[in-house]
Amino acid sequence: MPSNETQAAPRIAVDAMGGDFGPCVVVPAAVEAAREGIDIALVGDEAAINAELSRLDVKGLDIRVVHASQVVEMDDKPSDALRRKKDSSIQVACRLVKKGEADGVVSAGNSGASVACGMFVLGRIKGVLRPALASVMPTEKEPVVLIDVGANVDSKPQHLFQFGLMADVLAKYVLGMKDPSVGLLSIGEEEGKGNAIVREAFDLLRESNLRFIGNVEGRDIFTGDVDIVVCDGFVGNVALKLSEGLAKSMSRILKVELKSSWLSKLGTLLSIRAFRRFKKVVDYAEYGGAPLLGLKGIVIVSHGKSNELAIVNSIRVAATSVRNKVHEHLAEGLAAHSDLFGKAEKNAKTAA
Amino acid sequence: MPSNETQAAPRIAVDAMGGDFGPCVVVPAAVEAAREGIDIALVGDEAAINAELSRLDVKGLDIRVVHASQVVEMDDKPSDALRRKKDSSIQVACRLVKKGEADGVVSAGNSGASVACGMFVLGRIKGVLRPALASVMPTEKEPVVLIDVGANVDSKPQHLFQFGLMADVLAKYVLGMKDPSVGLLSIGEEEGKGNAIVREAFDLLRESNLRFIGNVEGRDIFTGDVDIVVCDGFVGNVALKLSEGLAKSMSRILKVELKSSWLSKLGTLLSIRAFRRFKKVVDYAEYGGAPLLGLKGIVIVSHGKSNELAIVNSIRVAATSVRNKVHEHLAEGLAAHSDLFGKAEKNAKTAA
Numbered sequence: 001m002p003s004n005e006t007q008a009a010p011r012i013a014v015d016a017m018g019g020d021f022g023p024c025v026v027v028p029a030a031v032e033a034a035r036e037g038i039d040i041a042l043v044g045d046e047a048a049i050n051a052e053l054s055r056l057d058v059k060g061l062d063i064r065v066v067h068a069s070q071v072v073e074m075d076d077k078p079s080d081a082l083r084r085k086k087d088s089s090i091q092v093a094c095r096l097v098k099k100g101e102a103d104g105v106v107s108a109g110n111s112g113a114s115v116a117c118g119m120f121v122l123g124r125i126k127g128v129l130r131p132a133l134a135s136v137m138p139t140e141k142e143p144v145v146l147i148d149v150g151a152n153v154d155s156k157p158q159h160l161f162q163f164g165l166m167a168d169v170l171a172k173y174v175l176g177m178k179d180p181s182v183g184l185l186s187i188g189e190e191e192g193k194g195n196a197i198v199r200e201a202f203d204l205l206r207e208s209n210l211r212f213i214g215n216v217e218g219r220d221i222f223t224g225d226v227d228i229v230v231c232d233g234f235v236g237n238v239a240l241k242l243s244e245g246l247a248k249s250m251s252r253i254l255k256v257e258l259k260s261s262w263l264s265k266l267g268t269l270l271s272i273r274a275f276r277r278f279k280k281v282v283d284y285a286e287y288g289g290a291p292l293l294g295l296k297g298i299v300i301v302s303h304g305k306s307n308e309l310a311i312v313n314s315i316r317v318a319a320t321s322v323r324n325k326v327h328e329h330l331a332e333g334l335a336a337h338s339d340l341f342g343k344a345e346k347n348a349k350t351a352a
Numbered sequence: 353m354p355s356n357e358t359q360a361a362p363r364i365a366v367d368a369m370g371g372d373f374g375p376c377v378v379v380p381a382a383v384e385a386a387r388e389g390i391d392i393a394l395v396g397d398e399a400a401i402n403a404e405l406s407r408l409d410v411k412g413l414d415i416r417v418v419h420a421s422q423v424v425e426m427d428d429k430p431s432d433a434l435r436r437k438k439d440s441s442i443q444v445a446c447r448l449v450k451k452g453e454a455d456g457v458v459s460a461g462n463s464g465a466s467v468a469c470g471m472f473v474l475g476r477i478k479g480v481l482r483p484a485l486a487s488v489m490p491t492e493k494e495p496v497v498l499i500d501v502g503a504n505v506d507s508k509p510q511h512l513f514q515f516g517l518m519a520d521v522l523a524k525y526v527l528g529m530k531d532p533s534v535g536l537l538s539i540g541e542e543e544g545k546g547n548a549i550v551r552e553a554f555d556l557l558r559e560s561n562l563r564f565i566g567n568v569e570g571r572d573i574f575t576g577d578v579d580i581v582v583c584d585g586f587v588g589n590v591a592l593k594l595s596e597g598l599a600k601s602m603s604r605i606l607k608v609e610l611k612s613s614w615l616s617k618l619g620t621l622l623s624i625r626a627f628r629r630f631k632k633v634v635d636y637a638e639y640g641g642a643p644l645l646g647l648k649g650i651v652i653v654s655h656g657k658s659n660e661l662a663i664v665n666s667i668r669v670a671a672t673s674v675r676n677k678v679h680e681h682l683a684e685g686l687a688a689h690s691d692l693f694g695k696a697e698k699n700a701k702t703a704a
Contacts, residue, residue, distance in 0.1 A: 112540070140601050150539055153547040187502055187589040188464070195505040195586050218593030222601040234547050235587050237539040241570030242591055246598055249492050249574040254606075257626035264626040270619030274609035 009039040009062065010322035012298075012315050013093040013102040016044035016052075017071045018109030019311070020304050026108065027052035029311030034061040038319045041066050041102055044089040068092040072113045074304060081113035082120055090114055094121035097297035104298025104318040106289065108306040115151050118292050118299035125327065127334040127341075130155070131294035132163045132233070133301060134170055135240050136317075141224025145171055145180075149290060150237035157200035158341055160184070160230050161208065165333045166293040167228040168210050173324040174291070174317060180227035183216030185235060197232070204340055205230070288313030291321065293330070298322060361391040361414065362674035364650075364667050365445040365454040368396035368404075369423045370461030371663070372656050378460065379404035381663030386413040390671045393418050393454055396441040420444040424465045426656060433465035434472055442466055446473035449649035456650025456670040458641065460658040467503050470644050470651035477679065479686040479693075482507070483646035484515045484585065485653060486522055487592050488669075493576025497523055497532075501642060502589035509552035510693055512536070512582050513560065517685045518645040519580040520562050525676040526643070526669060532579035535568030537587060549584070556692055557582070640665030643673065645682065650674060 014030045016023045027042060027049060034040045039062040042049045046067040053063070070088040072081040081088060090109050094117045096102040107114045111133075119131055132148035147167040152159060164182045171180035184202055186194035193215055194202075205212040216226050221239065231239070258268045288310060289302030298321045302314040334341075366382045368375045379394060379401060386392045391414040394401050398419040405415070422440040424433040433440060442461050446469045448454040459466045463485075471483055484500035499519040504511060516534045523532035536554055538546035545567055546554075557564040568578050573591065583591070610620045620627070640662060641654030650673045654666040686693075 140605060153539070185590060187505070187586055187593075198586075218590040218595075219597030219600075221594055222598050231590075234539055234550075235590055238537060238570040238583075238587055239590060239594055241539075242573055242594060243570075243598055245571030246574050246595055247602065248571075250599065250602055253492060254626075258623055260626055264623040267619040267622030267624075267626070270622065271610055271616040272619075274606075274612055274616040274619070 009037055010104065010319040011039040011041065011102045012318045012322075013041040013043055013066070013096040013105045014311075014315060015089045015093050015105065015107035015109055015114075016042045016049050017068070017089040018107040018114075019302065019306050020074075021307075023048045023052045025306070025308050026311055028056060029308045030315065031056050031058055031061065031063065032308070032312050033315040033319070034058070034063050036316070038062075038315060040064070040315075041093070041096055043068050043093040043096070044071070045069075066092060066096065072110045074110050076110055076113060078110070078112035078116035081110060082116050088113075091117050091121060094118060094297070094299070098122055103322040104300065106300045106302060106311070106314045106318050108289070108302035108304055108311060108314070111150070111301045111304070114299065114301045115292055118295050118297075122295040122297045122299070124294055125296055125330055125334070127331070127338070128166075128294035129162055129341075130159045131292055132159075132166060133290045133292050134167050135236070135290045136175065136288070137221075137240075137243065139222045139224035142177070142227065143175065144221060144224065144226065145175070145228045146221065146236055146240060147228065147230055147293070148233035148236050149240045150233045151292060152233040154234075155197065155232040157197055157204055160197065160201035160232065161204040161340065162294075162334070164205055164210055164212070164228065164230045165208070165337060166330060167230065169326055169329045169333050170291060170293060171227055173326050173329050174320050177227055179211055181213045182210045182228045182230060183213050183220065183226040185218070185221075185229050185231035185239075186215035187217065188215065201230070207340055208337055288317045291317060296327070298326070361389055362456065362671040363391040363393065363454045364670045364674075365393040365395055365418070365448040365457045366663075366667060367441045367445050367457065367459035367461050367466075368394045368401050369420070369441040370459040370466075371654065371658050372426075373659075375400045375404045377658070377660050378663055380408060381660045382667065383408050383410055383413065383415065384660070384664045385667035385671070386410070386415050388668070390414075390667060392416070392667075393445070393448055395420050395445040395448070396423070397421075418444060418448065424462045426462050428462055428465060430462070430464035430468035433462060434468050440465075443469050443473060446470060446649070446651070450474055455674040456652065458652045458654060458663070458666045458670050460641070460654035460656055460663060460666070463502070463653045463656070466651065466653045467644055470647050470649075474647040474649045474651070476646055477648055477682055477686070479683070479690070480518075480646035481514055481693075482511045483644055484511075484518060485642045485644050486519050487588070487642045488527065488640070489573075489592075489595065491574045491576035494529070494579065495527065496573060496576065496578065497527070497580045498573065498588055498592060499580065499582055499645070500585035500588050501592045502585045503644060504585040506586075507549065507584040509549055509556055512549065512553035512584065513556040513692065514646075514686070516557055516562055516564070516580060516582045517560070517689060518682060519582065521678055521681045521685050522643060522645060523579055525678050525681050526672050529579055531563055533565045534562045534580045534582060535565050535572065535578040537570070537573075537581050537583035537591075538567040539569065540567065553582070559692055560689055640667075640669045643669060648679075650678070
């Protein structure tokens, strides 16, 4: 883990080439973050980055440009990105953290590649079985943390348990929740419901010192009544993408209906502020990217379609993670439950 | 399978006690269906059913009442419902089909109990490995069939393959789709993405005579670009409940925002017809219940919160399934792919 004095500004390496919009969105976002006192390294094509910077007022800001000659495309396979694009902006950004020249990475690029580079370049915190991607999503009340949303498939019970532990640290030290509740995503609320993996994870979570509230169902994710929802990355990724898709579909259907007559068009005009607030509530950009938890360094995976606000918020999440020493708290959380991991491994061996 | 002449009216046993509202919603719905030429058996507490019937005009309709002394409560365990409530309305309804006195069952009661009673009382069609629950959901275009939404967890590749086959029959012969496309729910569109089970199911689906379009993601479910989405019941149940929950949350958030000022209240008034149409598009009631496919008899599991329209539509789906001989087509579809099942079983044995 890179050293970090309490008073020092967090140093965030930003993948300038990442996302559907690249430098023209990422660079202004990074400059905005620098204005808030975050030390920024913009990683990517030097010429493209400088062209964007020249249009902005960056006097007195802590921004440096680190050249990277390659770019991971959205359709590159993560394994190819790792092996064949060693000088890609995301890999160079991760190496800055590895070398202790930055505390964290933010990328809106190919998320599979960001996860793979994060894992292989930075490595896991001691005791972490599998790093996991946590998505912070809007609800009717406070945001909810869904973990894992795609870093892993075929998770074992002890993995699910660790996802809960890591999300607990994120919720407490980055999102500022006091005593976050943890639910296990299943298909019935009663104990004993769900598949074999979930039933075993239930026992581990119950014995932990997390505020475990038992099984929750798909319908509970967006009510705001649970702070952390734990699931396998396959299920979580389906849930995340389904939510995005459904929210968009509903908005599109509503738009079509509201444009269907003059009367409703007029009505829409009168309600325009309400619709804007509605959009804001259900907008992912407000919450920034998905932290990849469990690595020796902060990695934030932002949505490919991230706008400037989403990137700024991702950088803020990275900076807060550094300031509030998320890594130390993760290590503490893992240490406090080492007996339970031992138990889970013993169970796994007995079953095998 | 109960015999059924082409010209005879479909005979549907309706669980009058099922759902959050019981006879006062189910009985009027059944009467409405009877008016459309469906032969109805109302199963449940005779006195309660007759009290409802006495308020309605049922002259000349084919409705009979079959008494059942017990009711499965929403929080009863399926196994308890099966063993301890042998005279429950859902179990008596299933036995009517078993005895050849009805062709299908519709229940809005405890869905776990309906699935369990359907499976144990009726049994599987020869060749069906695991019956599956198919949910027909609204999209921006045509409805989509999501299968399985909770009858199974820990599905094997050959199960997923059969879910696709059964949904294909449902789409063709009940929903009237000509050449439905089948997608496999995964976490990336490329072949080779997903968990171990999904990767194997991919190969089976590709070799079948279904119109398999490859992997689809959570965001594709509601676009209307795929007709059938195949997944394990754990994932499907999470997806189904999440969709319901998110649609409700979004509607609630929108309602709060639209009531926040006089201007937007007035706007809402002017757009009220558009909102009604929006609600209709995203309303599950329009599509009736979820068919449990693969049993020797039609079983439709309706939502516990079903209103009259939802129950009527469930009965219509059951009747259409009978009229269009869904069972015969299921048996044909299974027979046409028996070589692939053999292959899958051989693979499973080699792996074990």
